[in-house]
Structures are given as structure tokens and as C-alpha cells.
Amino acid sequence: MTDATAPPAPSVLSAADLAALDAHWRAANYLSVGQIYLMANPLLTEPLAPEHIKPRLLGHWGTSPGLNLVHTHLNRVIKERDLRALCVWGPGHGGPAVLANSWLEGSYSETYPDIGRDAAGMGALFKQFSFPGGVPSHVAPETPGSIHEGGELGYALTHAYGAAFDHPGLLVACVIGDGEAETGPLAASWHSNKFLDPVHDGAVLPILHLNGYKIANPTVLARLPEDELDALLRGYGHDPVYVEGDDPWTVHRALAAAMDLALDRIAGHQRAARAEGATGRPRWPMIVLRTPKGWTGPKEVDGLPVEGTWRSHQVPLSGVRDKPAHLRELEEWMRSYRPGELFDSRGRPTEQVLRWVPEGASRLGATPYANGGLLLRDLPVPPLTDHAVRVVKPGTAMHEPTRVLGGLLEGVMAATAVRRDFRVVGPDETASNRLDALYGATGKAWQAGTLPTDEHLSRDGRVMEVLSEHLCQGWLEGYLLTGRHGLFSSYEAFAHIVDSMVNQHIKWLRTSRRLAWRRPIASLNYLLTSHVWRQDHNGFSHQDPGFVDHILNKSPEVVRVYLPPDANSLLATAEHVLASRDYVNVIVAGKQPSFDWLTLEQARAHGARGAGAWEWAGTEDGRREPDVVLACAGDVPTLETLAAASLLRRHLPELAVRVVNVVDMARLLPREEHPHGMPDAEYDALFTRDKPVIFAYHGYPWLVHRLAYRRTGHPHLHVRGYKEEGTTTTPFDMVLRNDLDRYRLVMDVIDRVPGLGVRAVGVRQEMADVRSRHHDWIREHGTDLPEVADWSWDG
DSSP, rough: OOOOGOOOOOOOOOHHHHHHHHHHHHHHHHHHHHHHSSSOOOOOSSOOOOGGGGSSSOOOOOTTHHHHHHHHHHHHHHHTTOOOEEEOOOOOTTTTHHHHHHHHHTHHHSTTTTEEEEEEEEHHHHBBBBTTBBBBSSOOTTTTTTSSSSTTTOOHHHHHHHHHTTTTTEEOOOOOOOGGGGSSSHHGGGGGGGSSOTTTTEEEEEEEEESSSSSSBHHHHHHHHHHHHHHHHHHHTOOOEEEEEHHHHHHHHHHHHHHHHHHHHEEEEEHHHHOOOSSSSSOEEEEEEEOOOTSSSSSETTTTEEEEEESSOOSSSOOOOTTTHHHEEEEEEEHHTTTHHHHHSSOOBOOOTTTTOOOOGSSTTGGGGGGGGGGGOOOOOOOGTOOOOOOTTTTTTOOHHHHHHHHHHHHHHHHHTTTTOOEESSSSOOOTTTTTGGGGGGEEESSOOOOOTOOOTTTOEEEEEOOHHHHHHHHHHHHHTTTOOEHHHEGGGGGGGGGHHHHHHEEEEEEEEOTTTTTOBBBBEEEEOGGGGGTTTOOOGGOOHHHHHHTTTTTTTTTEEEOOOOOOHHHHHHHHHHHHHSSSSEOOOOSSOOEOOOHHHHHHHHHHSEEEEOOGGGGSSSSSSSSSEEEEESHHHHHHHHOOOOOOOOOTSSSSSEEEEEEEEEGSSTTTOOTOOOHHHHHHHHHOOOSOOOEEEEHHHHHHHHHHHSTTTGGGGEEEEOOOOOOOOHHHHHHHHTTOOOHHHHHHHHHHSSTTHTTTTHHHHHHHHHHHHHHHHHHSSSSSHHHHHHHHOOO
């Protein structure tokens, strides 16, 4: 070994202390094996028989002994140092280990009283694992002490940092699997240490577990030469401590010493920053742990090597019910842990096993930081009247909606300055998205070097910008799951980068809602701006409104999508989502100047309805149904719809037009499909059962059809939206290219109202002529037609 990778000094723990650590580790390993294989005979009080074995063997052994080792040693330092701690378990299928340790410490039985900490409870623990009606094979919301789903491979470290932000007394350990370490999000996550404030934040202790293999292949980091791996980790700004071996007692001593060394360094960095005023970025410690995959399991099966190879990844002995030799090997394996020394005659862990287990809320399975709703406080949102814009007449004055929202968010940030439980994250776009009022209350988190030309950088800032949507998402998820509030602001097109991450968070929330012991947490709130219709300057690559489609495919009780049409509507929507719990809320709103349509009072009422008729915009006389419904969702579609309504008022005054605006997209669904869905009678009253509905929608038009396809009036629904026609062009040319413009909407009305086509042929031709004139005009002048650029509501 080089000096850089030299192990820490030997542990000073006594032989009895080390024996207690080893006993706990063996007990956790025994319980992990039992969960994978057994449905009866948990203490091996009789020889194993085929009927004791589960009919389907599901689970993952390979990572479990390493996770058990880490959990065992974390217990020791938590108890000895009286730490408040949380652990994020990154390896995807480490469920048996984390469940085993939760059962040993008693937090599992406290959470699930029917799974007692005795022989019967052990049998139930074993049987339920990966069994119908039981628990998943990976760490999940059902697992006490968890904030990280096993399917979230690659996000462990960013979740850990999110948990540590603004929790100055918390240690967040994070086990990173070496397969997980190959992912792009994890590679970016190493840079999170440049955003961790040693004064106001907690500490993260990454533990890179190099067991050498993924499901069927070696792992990159495990095969790097030691000096190259060390250079990589030091280049990321860490101070690595190395532990390696396959002899349990040697590894116990080395890991105990490594944890003490790492925690001493963490305490030193925090003391220097908090008490001595140090301002340099600490080189935080981390642990690199090399142990064999499937350690202490079968060394060979059917003549092939297993321990220390990829073959130990899942179920090392797969034919236990059918092959007597495999059954014998399983029993020998389980008895090698000497369960008689670990559990008493009633199946309870012995005193030696529990020697280093913390008590109460200090246990990793009982920490309130993993059940963030226990810590959550209501967010102090300033009165909207302090920020609302004045609307004397609809469609005459203009504001930038997100700039108006920025003032409100500044107020929230200022109101949480002492309690520090609100953050705004985004990929380098806060000012671009017109939210820079936030800098009046806080700066941008930054621990790296600064230059005189930099603006708004702050060691204790609570705006977080990094050009990685994965980090933004992971930080915010970790922050919310541990009891705080936040907002993710992004260009609309690039929210797709976190599609799979939000999938997992939605699944987490859906499952958590079914667990009475999981307290509700603050919602994950997205603000999607710089959206498809005003990315005319950046062009086709930045034009994609599909994140909404992705979200509305997910669990109806969790997802919400809002398209506020103006600044006051955005304020009302933001107030609502910031107070909500256990949702994923998506708000789509523009940052460019747009018309103010509603007063604050009207915006609140309209938002509460989710969809409604704007009587002032239509030409109904109240004595009959309308001839046509102009519906819209989104700020630009609302503008085009109101402009179309104005044209119809002028050119076809005898036509009865109803204008409907939709803020909450789920309102289009039937009530049976979504809690916000309209009953059929309400939908029919608003949109009619048989009149043409011309719907101008912000995104892909097929989404509206999918949401409304079961409605009686669906055959009469005609939707205009984004059709993947984009380029660098003028704002109005974007809507015209996609047939969402006001002139096309008027033509659609003429085409679809029975009998109108013949009577209004001249009007239709006039609309078509304007569209043609627009094409020539923008190519000559580079700007939109004056009648478009200078339009305002004249109803």
C-alpha cells in the first residue's frame, strides 16, 4: 500500500467489545440468510427440511454482509458518541440486511407489533420477506429508518446530502455500492461536498463499499489500481480512509478505527468552522471498505466459486428444495453463525448481541429524521395580498408571472431565515427564471472558490444551483424526506432528465400513504418555466412540454398538475402547493410578460374550482347552451383563446361562445379515476354534452384526449397543442406552426359548428389570409405582425 491508502491506526477497543460487534454482525447475517430462504424453523431447532424452504427464493445475499457490517459499526459509534444519525443504504437490494438490523434493535417490532423480537417474530420476519402479502426484497418505505428506495440506484449520496442540509447536529452515513457508483447521478453526487456548509449543515460520511461485482460483471471502481482510485476520490475533494480484508476480526478492528478517525475529522472540521471561524472548504473524510461479495456465505456451489464473485449476488444456493446437497449446505451455512450464541431459547437476541445497540430514537431504525413528517412545521407563507398584481380590466396590463412569484418566495425565504427549513433548487436558472428576488433573502450555496465577479454566492445560502438536474432532484428529495420544504425550478424541457427519479419518489409517497406510522411530508413542488411556447430563442432542442404527460401517468392520489393562466393565478397555486403534503405538484407557468386576467380573489376562486367558465370572455346570453366552447389550459393557449374569442365577437357576433379555462388538469378525468376529477354531470354542464369544444392546450394534444376520452362529449372534442413543430423563430410563429394560433382556432370553430361553414366562409378565408401574411412578415421583419404584437383584450 502507498501512504495515501494506508489503513488507520488499530482500534483500541477491548476483545470483549470486538466480540460483541462480531456477535451482532453474525446475528444480522443469520437473519439475512433466513429471510431469503426460510418460511419455518427460524432457529433451526430441528434439521432443515424442504417444507421449511420458501417455494420461490427471492432476495439478494451478496451485498448483505457488508451492509450488516456497516450497520453494526455505526451502532457502536452512535452509542459511544451519543450521535444523532441517519443512514442511506445505497446498494439496491440490501433489504435483508436493513430489515435484520431493525429487528435486532427492536425498532421493527415497535413499528410492526405483530413481528415480535422473539422466535415467533423471527419466523414471521423470515416468511414475509419477498413473499405474497409481505415486504419487498429491497429497502422501501415499509423499512423503518429508510428514506431511500432500493430502486433508486445512483441517488444515495445526493439523498444523503439533502438530508444533511440545515440539520447541523446530524450525521448522515451513506453506503454506496460499487455498482451504484458507476451511474452518472452518483458520479455527479461527489461534488455535493462543495455545497455543504460546516456551520449550518450536518455531515455526510460516504462509505464506498467495494465488494467487486454487480449482478454479473466486475465493477469499475473495484478494479481501478489503488493509486488511481485514491486520486479520483481526493480529486473529488474527499479524504479517504481505507479498510480491507476477509478476516472478520481484522476487519472489525480496522473499521472501528476508521469510523473513529473519520468522525474525529468531521468533528474537527465542524469545530473549526463553528467555533474558530474557519472559512475554507473542508476535505471531508470518507471510508472505502473492501470486503468480499457474499462474505461468510458458501465459498463454492456445485464446484463453482461463489463467495467473492458475482455468483453470490442473489441466491447462492438456488436448488434447496429439490437438491438435498444444497439443503445440507444451507443448514451448514446458517449454523456457521452459531445461532445458539446469538439468540436465547425464546429467540430473543442475547445481551452480547445488543451490547452496542443504541436506545430509543438514537437507533437507526427509529430516528425521526427518517420519518420527516415528525419534524415538519407549517411553512410561513406571507399574505398574497402583499405580492398580487392589480387588475382593473382583464387582458390590458402585463406582468412576468414568475417574477411576481419570486417576490413571494423571497418572503418565504426571509420568514425561514432562523429555522432554515426551506430551499429552492434548480440547474443554474434561478435568475433566468425570474426568481432572483430570492437573493434579497439568501444567497446561493457555495463552498468552492470565489472571484470578485461572482454574484450572490454564500456559504450559508439556501438557493442551490448546480447544472445537474439529478443533484437538484436528489437534494430536494432528501431535504423533504427529513422534514423540510422546497421548490424545484427548471426549464420545462429538461425536467425529463429526472423522470425516473420522480417515478421512484411518487411510488415512495404512494406506499407511505398506506403506512399509518409514516407521517406526511411536504410535497415535492416543481415550477416548470421557460416553457415550450417561449423557447423561440433557444429553438427546437428546448421545446418539450411532455413532463406533464409523464406525471399524469402516475398514481392519481399523489400527482397534481397546474397550469395557472396569469400572475395572480400562479401566486394562488404556489400558496396551495407549498402548504400541501405527500404530493408531487407540477406547476407550468411562463416567465415572459403576459396578460393579467384575474384579480387575486378571482384567481383563488378559479384555482379552487380547477376549471371554470370565464363569463366575461364569452358571448353567451344565459338563455341557451353555447354554440361552441373555447377551452384552454396554459398561459399562451389562454392568450390565443381569448384573442380567438375577441375575433369571433367581432366577426360572428351572433355566435354564442363559452370560454372555459382549466388550471388543474386532473379535473378533466372522471371522479372515479382521480380525486380531483369532475363528476360527469359537472363536466357536461361546463363543456356540454354535444357542442363542439375547441381546446387549446399547452402540451401534447393527445393528453387531453386521454384524460377526457370517457366523457359523453368526447366525440365533439378537438384539441390543439404542441405537435413537435419548433425552431428558432418568433413567439407567435411557434403557436402558428403548431396550429394553436388564434386564427386557426377561429377556423376550427367555423369548421365544427354545424351550418357555420357555409355562412362564415368569408371569415374563414380572412383568417387563412392572416396566417399566410404572417409567414411573409416574420421573414422580412423578424418580428410578429403588429396586430398580434400589439393586441390587448377589448371585450
